[in-house]
Amino acid sequence: MSVTLDEARALDAADPLRRLRNRFFLPPGVIYLDGNSLGALPVAAEARVREAVTREWGQGLIRSWNDEDWIGAPARVGAKLARLIGAQRHEVVVADSTSVNIFKLLVAALRARPDRKVILTETGNFPTDLYVAGGVASLVPGVEVRALPSGEVEAAIGEDVAVVLLTHVHYKTAARRDMAGVTARAQRAGAIMIWDLSHSAGAVAVDLNACNVDLAVGCGYKFLNGGPGAPAFLYVADRWLGELVSPLTGWMGHAAPFDFVDDYRPAAGVERFLCGTPPMLGLLALEVGVDLALEVDAQALEAKSARLWSLFAGQVESRLAGQGFTQITPREAQRRGSHIAFAHPHGYAIVQALIARGVIGDFRDPDVMRFGLTPLYLGFEDVWRAVETLGEVMASGGWRDSPERGRVT
Amino acid sequence: MSVTLDEARALDAADPLRRLRNRFFLPPGVIYLDGNSLGALPVAAEARVREAVTREWGQGLIRSWNDEDWIGAPARVGAKLARLIGAQRHEVVVADSTSVNIFKLLVAALRARPDRKVILTETGNFPTDLYVAGGVASLVPGVEVRALPSGEVEAAIGEDVAVVLLTHVHYKTAARRDMAGVTARAQRAGAIMIWDLSHSAGAVAVDLNACNVDLAVGCGYKFLNGGPGAPAFLYVADRWLGELVSPLTGWMGHAAPFDFVDDYRPAAGVERFLCGTPPMLGLLALEVGVDLALEVDAQALEAKSARLWSLFAGQVESRLAGQGFTQITPREAQRRGSHIAFAHPHGYAIVQALIARGVIGDFRDPDVMRFGLTPLYLGFEDVWRAVETLGEVMASGGWRDSPERGRVT
Numbered sequence: 001m002s003v004t005l006d007e008a009r010a011l012d013a014a015d016p017l018r019r020l021r022n023r024f025f026l027p028p029g030v031i032y033l034d035g036n037s038l039g040a041l042p043v044a045a046e047a048r049v050r051e052a053v054t055r056e057w058g059q060g061l062i063r064s065w066n067d068e069d070w071i072g073a074p075a076r077v078g079a080k081l082a083r084l085i086g087a088q089r090h091e092v093v094v095a096d097s098t099s100v101n102i103f104k105l106l107v108a109a110l111r112a113r114p115d116r117k118v119i120l121t122e123t124g125n126f127p128t129d130l131y132v133a134g135g136v137a138s139l140v141p142g143v144e145v146r147a148l149p150s151g152e153v154e155a156a157i158g159e160d161v162a163v164v165l166l167t168h169v170h171y172k173t174a175a176r177r178d179m180a181g182v183t184a185r186a187q188r189a190g191a192i193m194i195w196d197l198s199h200s201a202g203a204v205a206v207d208l209n210a211c212n213v214d215l216a217v218g219c220g221y222k223f224l225n226g227g228p229g230a231p232a233f234l235y236v237a238d239r240w241l242g243e244l245v246s247p248l249t250g251w252m253g254h255a256a257p258f259d260f261v262d263d264y265r266p267a268a269g270v271e272r273f274l275c276g277t278p279p280m281l282g283l284l285a286l287e288v289g290v291d292l293a294l295e296v297d298a299q300a301l302e303a304k305s306a307r308l309w310s311l312f313a314g315q316v317e318s319r320l321a322g323q324g325f326t327q328i329t330p331r332e333a334q335r336r337g338s339h340i341a342f343a344h345p346h347g348y349a350i351v352q353a354l355i356a357r358g359v360i361g362d363f364r365d366p367d368v369m370r371f372g373l374t375p376l377y378l379g380f381e382d383v384w385r386a387v388e389t390l391g392e393v394m395a396s397g398g399w400r401d402s403p404e405r406g407r408v409t
Numbered sequence: 410m411s412v413t414l415d416e417a418r419a420l421d422a423a424d425p426l427r428r429l430r431n432r433f434f435l436p437p438g439v440i441y442l443d444g445n446s447l448g449a450l451p452v453a454a455e456a457r458v459r460e461a462v463t464r465e466w467g468q469g470l471i472r473s474w475n476d477e478d479w480i481g482a483p484a485r486v487g488a489k490l491a492r493l494i495g496a497q498r499h500e501v502v503v504a505d506s507t508s509v510n511i512f513k514l515l516v517a518a519l520r521a522r523p524d525r526k527v528i529l530t531e532t533g534n535f536p537t538d539l540y541v542a543g544g545v546a547s548l549v550p551g552v553e554v555r556a557l558p559s560g561e562v563e564a565a566i567g568e569d570v571a572v573v574l575l576t577h578v579h580y581k582t583a584a585r586r587d588m589a590g591v592t593a594r595a596q597r598a599g600a601i602m603i604w605d606l607s608h609s610a611g612a613v614a615v616d617l618n619a620c621n622v623d624l625a626v627g628c629g630y631k632f633l634n635g636g637p638g639a640p641a642f643l644y645v646a647d648r649w650l651g652e653l654v655s656p657l658t659g660w661m662g663h664a665a666p667f668d669f670v671d672d673y674r675p676a677a678g679v680e681r682f683l684c685g686t687p688p689m690l691g692l693l694a695l696e697v698g699v700d701l702a703l704e705v706d707a708q709a710l711e712a713k714s715a716r717l718w719s720l721f722a723g724q725v726e727s728r729l730a731g732q733g734f735t736q737i738t739p740r741e742a743q744r745r746g747s748h749i750a751f752a753h754p755h756g757y758a759i760v761q762a763l764i765a766r767g768v769i770g771d772f773r774d775p776d777v778m779r780f781g782l783t784p785l786y787l788g789f790e791d792v793w794r795a796v797e798t799l800g801e802v803m804a805s806g807g808w809r810d811s812p813e814r815g816r817v818t
Contacts, residue, residue, distance in 0.1 A: 025468075027467070027470070028716050032470060034470065038470060040467075040470065041462065041466050041467035046462055046463055046467070047463065049458060049459075049690065050458075050459060052457045052637075053455055053458050053459075054450075054455055055448065057447075057637055058455070059434075059436045060452035061441060061443065061449065061450075061769065062443045062445060062446050062766075062769060062771065064637070065771070070637060096509065097505075097659065097683070097684060097687035097688075098685055098686075099657065099659030099660065099684045100505065100509060100657060100684055103657055107548065120679045126660075127663070127671065127673075128660035128685065130671050131659060131660055131662075131663065131673040132659060134658060135656050135657060135673070138473045138608045139516065139794070141550055142549070153621075163706055192727075193478020217467040220687065227462070227466055228461075228465075228466055228473070228479060228689035228690070229690070229692070230688070232685070246635075247547070247548050248509060248512055248541070248545050249541055249543060249544035250506065250509070250540060250541060251508065251535075251536045251537035252508075254536070254540065257536070260536050262533065262534075262539050262556065263539075264539070264540040275506060276505070276506020276537065276638075277465055277506055277507075277630065278639070279506075279638040279639070279690075279691045280638040281637070281638070281688075281694060282635035282688045282691055285690060304568075355472075360472070361473065362670060365668060392716075394589075
């Protein structure tokens with residue numbers, strides 16, 4: 001199962017996506033396996049943000065809202081993103097954070113199912129999904145959040161369920177749900193399906209239209225490489241666009257925001273889910289990341305991600321057998337996303353020791369080590385070296401010198 | 410009333426704030442009178458954003474959340490901003506947009522007054538305030554928005570009013586409300602007072618604590634010079650911090666977001682009003698603008714703004730009498746903010762003609778010309794030249810060649 005360094009290099013040489021590696025800034029001495037948390041800096045983003053600051057803001061000033069089409073950027077970047085996730089261009093817009101977008105879509109969906117009162121989700125979902133659902137429940141009379149263990153959710157989609165809110169690829173385990181199957185099941189029961197694509201977009205092939213998905217949200221700063229705190233996106237299926245209205249009725253969601261009238265009238269399209277003035281610097285940086293992802297076929301992206309995963313898993317199995325690593329990511333390629341996770345009783349200390357050696361992964365409570373396998377810029381040699389370093393950390397006991405547990409982001 | 414160019418220059422020479430002008434990038438050939446809409450680029454913001462992108466994101470990657478204290482930025486910049494608006498450092502946080510923050514505070518305030526159902530505000534308020542209030546009313550059972558003409562609001566603060574939502578400085582007319590007086594009146598009637606400081610912060614002296622204000626929001630990209638779509642801020646008086654909870658319960662408002670637990674527990678302080686991951690590029694650019702504003706005493710800022718205003722008004726009166734300009738900004742310095750507004754039947758075309766000549770103001774329906782008088786970087790000669798140019802436009806009839814009315818931001 002194990003490969004040699006030369007074999008890993010040969011895989012890189014044959015990798016059709018290899019040409020994209022130089023389009024990212026990857027610091028010397030670092031193997032970056034945390035693109036599932038914050039993606040690397042695209043080289044072009046440096047120049048794009050500089051241009052946005054120096055020329056568009058500095059010289060263009062207020063005129064750039066029109067002259068540089070800042071005002072059109074949320075829909076423009078949304079339309080590009082749509083191509084990555086199998087949506088029509090008018091079904092996606094970039095706005096706010098994932099959390100805020102979940103709130104908008106949950107409330108909008110509940111209003112479309114006034115006789116049902118349950119938001120169904122899973123325990124151990126990414127916390128913000130659970131927290132926001134709870135916030136919605138405390139606001140909308142009668143609504144309750146029903147969070148069940150992962151394996152029990154699908155069977156529990158009953159006739160009292162208004163909305164099913166699930167994450168496509170789990171942030172901790174990387175387990176990927178059957179989008180088409182779960183969506184169909186929810187819809188057969190009369191519920192509306194919301195997918196959180198935070199760990200999917202830019203990492204695995206997603207086809208929202210083919211899966212007949214109702215609503216979706218996702219994050220801009222992970223596999224889309226939009227930069228720290230990049231704005232998020234949301235998707236509303238065409239068939240819902242006429243009916244659903246955002247509860248966050250800010251001026252940018254108005255049909256004619258620059259008429260400055262007193263009465264709210266939602267925009268005709270997905271722009272009605274905009275709220276305040278769009279965060280231009282983050283949005284323009286995100287556009288660079290989305291453009292990069294669009295240079296690659298989504299199937300090719302997913303295929304490479306799967307091969308990086310197999311190499312990582314295989315190397316750990318052969319190199320680190322019996323050393324306490326329990327792989328918690330599903331083995332079947334179709335059932336996982338683009339990171340690999342292991343439980344280990346000393347996971348926190350081991351991750352710290354790896355970071356100290358330039359191999360950056362991360363840790364999630366209680367004992368999970370995560371390694372992001374970003375197909376756009378990561379190579380097979382990177383994966384090979386990462387596992388070698390892990391082997392050295394374990395062999396030397398170097399993790400015992402790791403700093404005490406502190407804040408981990 | 411009118412002054413000569415030499416006299417205007419003498420005012421600049423004697424201006425204690427003049428030294429700050431070079432800290433901003435002001436494009437050659439432009440007199441920028443739209444800082445009330447999008448503030449100018451601070452020179453230091455260029456380098457700060459470049460540093461954030463190239464070094465902190467590019468090299469530091471995920472580590473910068475801790476190593477560069479990105480995670481602490483919303484509270485850190487909030488604490489700085491607090492000093493500008495007369496708040497304690499733990500009462501202010503930077504987050505989301507003004508619209509989203511209005512939503513959070515309106516819902517939080519309504520929950521603290523469960524027996525009252527009215528959000529009182531004024532017609533002609535900045536539209537997003539009205540729209541968001543309407544969105545809240547459609548979400549919270551029984552709540553209604555009562556929007557009255559400006560002069561009738563105070564007398565209407567009755568015992569059914571839960572929240573009074575007003576803008577301190579009006580976006581169109583620049584009329585400034587009596588913050589202490591209205592707040593006291595609202596509180597005597599048992600209502601909670603929310604001020605929108607979007608046209609106040611960085612422009613006029615604001616003292617939230619001295620005025621006993623309950624809650625406030627404000628914009629980062631106007632007089633605070635935070636850049637296009639900069640994040641907004643919100644203020645919660647210390648006495649409310651233990652009681653009010655945001656309805657947007659995203660993970661960044663959790664007491665321990667990195668514990669990744671299923672149950673939401675709000676942070677102890679104003680951080681509970683955070684929601685999603687903070688937009689770092691915009692937030693770090695805003696910090697530069699806030700730092701600049703802090704170099705100046707708020708009273709000195711307001712005093713200069715008042716003098717720029719007097720010069721503008723005086724020059725228009727003497728230079729353009731009888732040409733259809735109706736000044737709609739209150740004359741008394743204490744009753745206005747930091748822009749000057751005129752109604753004129755050909756206002757749109759005149760503003761376009763001015764912009765074509767490098768004097769950038771803006772237009773608001775139906776007939777209002779606005780000129781921002783940003784005390785940090787604007788000089789008396791700028792104001793003098795702006796009115797001269799206005800005189801030339803009127804004398805030559807040059808406004809008749811202006812392009813047709815289009816989108817105005």
